[in-house]
Amino acid sequence: MRHVSRAVSGWGNYPVAQCDVYRPETRADLAEIVARAPQSSLIARGLGRSYGDAALNAGHAVIQSDRLDRLLSFDPEGGVLACEAAVSLAEILDVFLPRGFFFPVTPGTKFITVGGAIAADVHGKNHHRSGSMAASLLDFQLLTARGDVLTCSREENADLFWATLGGMGLTGVILEARLQLRPVDTAAMVVDQEKARDLDAVLERCAESDDDYDYSVSWIDCLARGRSLGRSILLRANHAALEDLPASARAEPYAPQRRLQLSVPFTLPSFTLNPVSVRAFNTGIYHVHRSGRTVRDCDGYFYPLDRVHHWNRIYGRRGMLQYQCALPHESARQGLVEVLEELSSTRRASFLAVLKSFGAASEGVLSFPRPGFTLALDLPYTGPDALAALARLDRIVARHGGNVYLAKDACLDPQLFRDMYPGLERFREIKDKVDPEHRFSSSQARRLGLAEAP
Amino acid sequence: MSETALVVGASSGIGRAIAAALAASGTDLVLAGRNQEELARTAADLALRHGVKTSVRPFEALDFDSHPVLIGSCERLDGVMLCHGQQFEQEEAQADPQLARRMIDVNFTSAVSVLEAAARRLEAQGSGWISALSSVAGDRGRPSNYLYGASKGGLSTYLQGLDARLAGAGVRVLTVKPGFVDTGLTYGRPGLFLVASPEKVAADVVRALRRGRSVVYSPWFWWGILAILRAIPTRIFRRLSL
Numbered sequence: 001m002r003h004v005s006r007a008v009s010g011w012g013n014y015p016v017a018q019c020d021v022y023r024p025e026t027r028a029d030l031a032e033i034v035a036r037a038p039q040s041s042l043i044a045r046g047l048g049r050s051y052g053d054a055a056l057n058a059g060h061a062v063i064q065s066d067r068l069d070r071l072l073s074f075d076p077e078g079g080v081l082a083c084e085a086a087v088s089l090a091e092i093l094d095v096f097l098p099r100g101f102f103f104p105v106t107p108g109t110k111f112i113t114v115g116g117a118i119a120a121d122v123h124g125k126n127h128h129r130s131g132s133m134a135a136s137l138l139d140f141q142l143l144t145a146r147g148d149v150l151t152c153s154r155e156e157n158a159d160l161f162w163a164t165l166g167g168m169g170l171t172g173v174i175l176e177a178r179l180q181l182r183p184v185d186t187a188a189m190v191v192d193q194e195k196a197r198d199l200d201a202v203l204e205r206c207a208e209s210d211d212d213y214d215y216s217v218s219w220i221d222c223l224a225r226g227r228s229l230g231r232s233i234l235l236r237a238n239h240a241a242l243e244d245l246p247a248s249a250r251a252e253p254y255a256p257q258r259r260l261q262l263s264v265p266f267t268l269p270s271f272t273l274n275p276v277s278v279r280a281f282n283t284g285i286y287h288v289h290r291s292g293r294t295v296r297d298c299d300g301y302f303y304p305l306d307r308v309h310h311w312n313r314i315y316g317r318r319g320m321l322q323y324q325c326a327l328p329h330e331s332a333r334q335g336l337v338e339v340l341e342e343l344s345s346t347r348r349a350s351f352l353a354v355l356k357s358f359g360a361a362s363e364g365v366l367s368f369p370r371p372g373f374t375l376a377l378d379l380p381y382t383g384p385d386a387l388a389a390l391a392r393l394d395r396i397v398a399r400h401g402g403n404v405y406l407a408k409d410a411c412l413d414p415q416l417f418r419d420m421y422p423g424l425e426r427f428r429e430i431k432d433k434v435d436p437e438h439r440f441s442s443s444q445a446r447r448l449g450l451a452e453a454p
Numbered sequence: 455m456s457e458t459a460l461v462v463g464a465s466s467g468i469g470r471a472i473a474a475a476l477a478a479s480g481t482d483l484v485l486a487g488r489n490q491e492e493l494a495r496t497a498a499d500l501a502l503r504h505g506v507k508t509s510v511r512p513f514e515a516l517d518f519d520s521h522p523v524l525i526g527s528c529e530r531l532d533g534v535m536l537c538h539g540q541q542f543e544q545e546e547a548q549a550d551p552q553l554a555r556r557m558i559d560v561n562f563t564s565a566v567s568v569l570e571a572a573a574r575r576l577e578a579q580g581s582g583w584i585s586a587l588s589s590v591a592g593d594r595g596r597p598s599n600y601l602y603g604a605s606k607g608g609l610s611t612y613l614q615g616l617d618a619r620l621a622g623a624g625v626r627v628l629t630v631k632p633g634f635v636d637t638g639l640t641y642g643r644p645g646l647f648l649v650a651s652p653e654k655v656a657a658d659v660v661r662a663l664r665r666g667r668s669v670v671y672s673p674w675f676w677w678g679i680l681a682i683l684r685a686i687p688t689r690i691f692r693r694l695s696l
Contacts, residue, residue: 002642025466025638026492067466070499084495095503 052410199230
């Protein structure tokens with residue numbers, strides 16, 4: 001098998017690493033790469049939507065698995081879909097939403113693969129009610145370092161099942177999976193929009209009434225200071241029933257709304273997003289939004305950024321850092337105040353920041369979501385000072401018993417990682433059994449001490 | 455009643471992409487190839503996505519006796535798309551006559567074997583289409599790949615004749631001449647340029663079939679590149695290291 005040696009980066013365009021990239025066309029190709037590629041370690045990669053270095057393997061090999069993307073079977077009675085790991089959420093929605101089924105756990109982009117969704121145990125705006133990817137995953141097939149194909153489920157190879165969910169691709173390559181899709185009556189969402197004047201108001205509203213909504217997320221103005229600290233717009237929604245649609249639309253309840261697909265054609269200069277432009281944008285958004293109820297198509301509610309291809313290019317050549325932390329209920333308010341104050345005091349401007357409540361944790365050994373609140377931000381990469389700023393946030397989060405999301409992480413310190421993820425020891429034990437020579441590794445895994453340098 | 459097409463070499467690369475494009479246009483498919491497991495997965499995928507009927511058949515290019523059996527095994531047959539092929543490096547094939555022969559047998563002899571059987575059936579039926587993946591490499595022999603090029607050039611000539619033979623019988627014949635395509639065969643090879651995606655080639659093929667064309671270059675600009683290449687006088691051509 002030939003490979004291409006090239007610079008690879010995550011969606012944040014930081015960091016960038018030189019990797020040997022393989023691209024299997026068939027499952028036999030993939031098995032041969034795992035068995036015989038001369039590079040000492042490998043990591044599977046799908047659509048490259050993790051932000052940092054999770055799907056990078058500097059100086060080693062990356063398996064670009066995007067051609068192993070076939071739908072295998074679907075049971076229209078039970079809504080169970082079997083598909084290969086590189087099938088994207090966008091494809092699943094294209095094929096199955098017109099048939100009345102929705103992906104049960106959807107993050108802020110639909111351009112992710114099923115394999116990636118499992119490896120990061122992704123969550124969506126419905127985590128407070130429906131949990132993470134784990135909740136809709138029945139089982140999967142894992143190709144291990146020894147070349148075995150193991151079926152992993154809650155009953156069979158259960159340790160490996162829970163280590164692979166959220167295991168960032170370090171247990172092997174996911175070949176195919178069976179998922180439980182969710183029946184919906186329409187392709188539309190009934191969205192309730194509501195302003196909250198400060199952090200206490202938004203936390204209170206979530207605690208009061210998130211349970212009335214399947215989906216809940218708040219856009220938060222993280223440059224607001226003082227009495228307005230944490231001012232937000234809550235966007236909460238349920239799938240629309242047939243009678244929620246205007247009469248004219250009821251004949252075709254799953255009809256997709258045609259939208260203009262926009263694109264950022266080239267990388268913008270790094271100064272495009274600066275504290276002034278971002279403050280203007282955030283203040284504008286807060287004042288433009290009105291409270292009230294609307295019926296919108298699901299793309300508009302779930303994936304506003306997917307409308308702009310390559311939106312990450314607005315951050316310029318230097319790229320951006322995504323940051324997402326979770327804080328337990330008891331310390332969430334204090335932790336969020338400290339994080340927001342740290343950001344606004346150093347004038348670190350997050351173009352978009354979102355806050356949402358998390359429900360029960362999954363049993364994934366390294367899964368991110370745990371009960372409480374999660375805050376997600378993106379910051380331009382301005383140099384080592386940006387990394388130092390995130391390190392300060394990491395310490396605040398760790399002190400309050402929180403953790404950060406590995407799918408977005410590019411710079412977490414290994415000691416803080418150990419504090420944040422108590423499952424680490426158990427993960428290592430499971431990995432050692434199935435991959436003692438660390439055939440599967442990544443830039444992130446080595447940085448965090450999840451895998452040794454082979 | 456929807457059309458049924460046989461796609462040979464459908465488990466990966468351009469064949470898989472053309473099968474997908476045909477399925478998207480509502481054509482039922484019989485997929486043939488060597489790797490039955492891969493074919494079965496592709497067949498399941500296309501049936502689920504596009505709601506067409508799909509089935510799979512084994513195919514061995516060099517098992518000539520099996521070819522008429524394959525054609526006969528299709529209950530209904532409106533089109534045949536040949537996508538199988540083999541490419542060895544020129545130096546290897548020059549050094550090893552077995553490799554050269556194998557490449558010619560797979561790319562040319564086996565194609566003729568399958569398509570003669572298909573032509574008989576479609577000619578008798580009085581309708582349908584036949585198409586095969588040839589290559590721009592067949593348009594002019596170059597030192598860097600004339601063995602592969604000759605196998606494809608022979609195929610192009612064969613298809614040209616078949617087209618003329620079947621025109622009166624209501625059967626269309628399309629010769630496809632792709633340039634460099636981003637498949638497992640080309641991935642990681644140095645010195646490629648203007649590389650097209652398999653989906654782009656597949657879209658060009660389906661469009662050319664619909665329009666009843668006899669030859670399509672894909673992407674189209676290879677027509678111009680090859681027109682220039684063919685026009686270079688031999689004396690100059692010899693001195694170019696192509």
